[in-house]
Every structure is written in structure tokens, then in C-alpha cells.
Amino acid sequence: MGTQEHLQRRRFLRLVTGVPVLGAALSFLSPLLRLLKPNDRPFEVFYNPTRRDIPLGEVTVAASLREVARPWDFKYFVFTQKYPQYTPTGLRQASVPAVVLRLPQKIRLPWDWAGQIGKPQLVGRESDIIIFSRICPHLGCIFNFVPNWQEVTAGYGGYVPPPPRRHALIACPCHLSIFDPADPQQPGRVLSGPAPRPPRTFLYEIRGEQIVATDVEPGGIA
């Protein structure tokens, strides 16, 4: 009977010392994770690991209207994003290559995400100018705008577009995803390959003669 009591007491003591040890270990873990993943506040890393990763975009002139005057004219440009991070400047830059494109007809821009970043007035806009991020929504390679569709068939996995889609296409060299930038229902629709969704788009404004990119659809890795 005496040993029984002893055992119970010992178990209790073990529990009592265990709690602070566990607490200490946990409080060590959080800064450690923060060290590994620099753009997080101390404890947030446990319940919301990527919240502070939303970058700030830098408003950029994408092209002048004259540069993309005719249908299928396009121009590449680079958009800069800044991520809050524990660097000497407190920020880190990443660039998002992008392409401005003049379509042959007006379509409804895929800007349904504009509401999420506080610009609901832009939802439902129509235009024949569209800006895509060139970061492939599959695994993040930079895709190409291919003016001649036959090049897609020759160099990007043998995809032969059906007759209505025989125009300029978007093609990714990495795993051969092919997109149709001018699909009227869903611009950038995936035609072939493993990409799960169309490329991300930019919000833009026309300021005088210039097309100015302001925001890029969030998500994905730069």
C-alpha cells in the first residue's frame, strides 16, 4: 500500500515538472520556426503560417497604347513585388514577369478577385486589353506568349489546337501546359497539360497614353 502511494506521488511530481519543460520546448519552437520562415510573427506561425506573405506591388507602366495597338500585339514587362521580411531593409523584392496583350475582340476581364483586395468596382469590366502574369500557375516556370500556334505544336508537346483556336497561344516550356489567352468565357483557359487553372491576371488602369499595371492576383509562388 505504501509503495502504491509512492508511485502515485512520483507520477504526480513527474507531471508537475513535465508541464514547464513542455512549455519551454514550445516557446523555443516558435522562434525557431520564425527563423526558418522569416516573414512571420512569433506565434502566428502555428495557426496562420502564410498570412503575412501578401506582397506589396509597385505600380508599373506596362506599355503605351500605341505599342499594343493592333490585335495580337503584345509586350513583355516586369512587375516588382515587395515582401515584408527580416532583412536589413525589412523587405525583399521579387519580380513577376508579365505580358500585356491586345485581343481581337472585347471580353469580360477575369477580375472577380478584385473585390478581395478592396477594388470591387472593377469586377465585371470589359476590354480587349488583358495583362497576364507570366508565372505559370502549374509549378512556377515563366511561360511564353507564342504568336504562331504551329510553334506550340512543334515545340511544346505536340498539342494541335482545334480550328477556332488556331491563333496565338500561351505555352509553358516546363511541363507543356497550353493556354488560350482569348477564350471569351475564361481568358487563359487551360487547353492541355497539367496546369490546374488559367494564369493569374493584373489589374490595370489606362492613364493617358499608358497602360499601368497596379495589382497582381494573389496566390502562387513568385
Place this chain on the structure above:
Amino acid sequence: MAIADWIRERKAHLDLFDETKTQYQYNPLYLLGPMLYYFYLLTVVSGVILMLWYEPTTSGAYDSIVRISREIGRVTVGGVVVPLGSLVRGIHKYAADAVFLCFILRIYRMYFAGEYKRPGELSWMLFFLGLVLTMISGVTGYLLIWNQRSFWAAKTILTVPVYLDELTAWIPRVGEQLKFGSMIAYIFLGGSAIGQATITRFYAIHFGISIVLLLLIEVYVYRTRRARLKMSWFPMLLLFLMVLFVAWALPAEMGRRADPNRTPLPILSDWYFLALYQYVKYTPPLWAGLGPGLLIGVGMLVPFLDRSKSRHPLDRPLFLVLGLLALAYFLGFTALIMWNIAQIEREPPIVLLATVLIMGGGFLWHLRRRWQEARAVAAPPPAAVRTRQEERA
């Protein structure tokens, strides 16, 4: 404790460098263990020499490797220019390739010869783990060159974990916040894109894995007093000269400097990842991560899945078929991506159908074999129907 007993028994029979397979001494297939260790040492030593000149920065990495290959250690011996730096780099690369080759061959030998059966389970699992770690070391080392190929290989591989977020995304409210797939990617990248932090981390991981493995092996060898290099000096010299010759004849290539704004076409990776690249073309992105993960998981568990008694491959047809299928896909996918003749419209259904048919066939064959065995046990065995294992004994 059952588990402790299990581990104790397997530990006593661990056979990491073919030390206990004395009856096969003259079969080169059973020299793979010591060869593996030898090439590993060559890689580590040449790697440490490379560290003297390598500069792990986004701006300096490529140039420092160009310098290693072209300028450093150029000595003239009797009129012949010997590019020592380039040779060391070549030895590092080709010895590492040889480590992979030994690993793969050895794993296949263990698989087809049934060496993973009791008491070899732990040996098999350690070997499998070793292969996975070596692959991680391979990817991380690969980025350090900072050329186009390595940059895009690293970028695509590190985007794969992001899709693991889909696994939790269906949980209402919490799921959207719980982005642990993205977090894995961010931890390796050191941020949201490949940059200076990524190169520093990859450098550390690349170096860390090899040194930690080496330490563990040394501790193991020291405590068990086993052999590591059961080779005489002659094959060692021969193997070294072979690596040296390849490094001389085929200097490790440099490629173009990484350009984060342009993806090259076609994009290739190191040879042991090519098949995986082709696989990624065929599957939805979540499966690009889950597929190889499952393969590793099943591979680790093979000793527990294969319950047959005999070690002869024909006595366990399903596992024979699976092994051959894996080999065929590895070679087939590699060939497809190298010649860039993929037809990603047409091939995935064919591949899937072939897999299902072949695996189904293997399964039926397996069942039939089991049934035959059961019948042979039920009837007292006449001399002609002995199992193969008895024949060998």
C-alpha cells in the same frame, strides 16, 4: 518489449556495405556496398576542396564555378596543361553520379534477390532512406551551380509542396489558413521566391546531409567493428582512375547563367530526376507530390507487404512485376523527356491503362502461385514438386 526485440535482431543483421555476404565475394554485384562507400568518400573529399573556392551568393555562384573550371589549379606538367580545378569538379560530379548508380543497383539487387526479407528489413529501410537523402542532397547541390537548368529544376520542385495545401483546403474555415504545404516550400526557399536565402539554405543542407550521414556511418562502423571498404587497393585504384578519366574526357558542363525571367525550352534536370519530370507532365499537380511520396512509402514498407516465404523472384510474381514495371517506367520516361517526343495529349491514358493491365496480370499470377503453394502443402510433396528454395538449399 516486442519492438525493442525486433530492432535488436535486425540490428545484429544489418548489412550496409555487404560485409556479411562473404559467400558472394567474387560476384561484382556484391561489391556495390563497398563501392558505394568509396565513391561517397570521393564525393565528400572533392566537395570539401570545392568549398574553398565556391561562393554561395546569387551574384557570385556562377562566376566562381566558371573560375574553378577554367582558372584554378591550372598547372603545366611536362608541356601538358592539367586543369586541376576542373578535375576536382568533375570528380565531385561523376563520383556523386556513381553513388546514385550504386544505390539504385544495390536497391534493385536487394529487391529481386529478396534480401529485404527477415532479418534484412532494417537494412532495406535504411538503404531506401539513404537513397532519398542522397536525392535531396542531389537537388540541393544542383542549385548551387546557378545555371538555367539548376534554377528551374529547383523552382519547379519547390513549388510542388504548395499543392499539398489542397489536402487541408476542404476543412471549413481552418483549412484555408492552414497552409502547411506552402510553409514547407517557404522554409526551403527562405521566403517566397528563389533568392539569396535559398542558395544559403541549399548550401547548408547539401553539405549538412553528407557530413551527418558520414558521421552516422562512422559511429555505426566503430561500434560494430565491421568493414566499410571490403575491397583491395586494386579495384579502388581502378575506380578512381575511371572517375578521373571521365572527369578529364567529359568536363562537367556549365550551362547558361540562371535567368529568372526566362525558362529554357526544353527544360531538363539531372539524369536521375528526368523520369520524374516526365511524370509531372502527365499528372495533376497534387499528384506530382503525392505520387513520389507514395512510392517512397510503399518502397519502405515492401518487407512488410511481401509475406511470401521464398526469396526467389518467381515465387513472388506480384513483386517481380512491380519491380520490372518501375524499372521500365524509369527508363521509358527518361527516354521520352530526353528526346522531347512526349505527346501529352495521347500518352497519359495509355500509361495508365498499361499500368493497370500489367499490375492486374501480376496480381493474378501472384494469386495462382499462392494457390499452387497451398496445394503443395496440403498434399504430401512428391520429390518433383519441391519449392525452389528447397532446391537451392
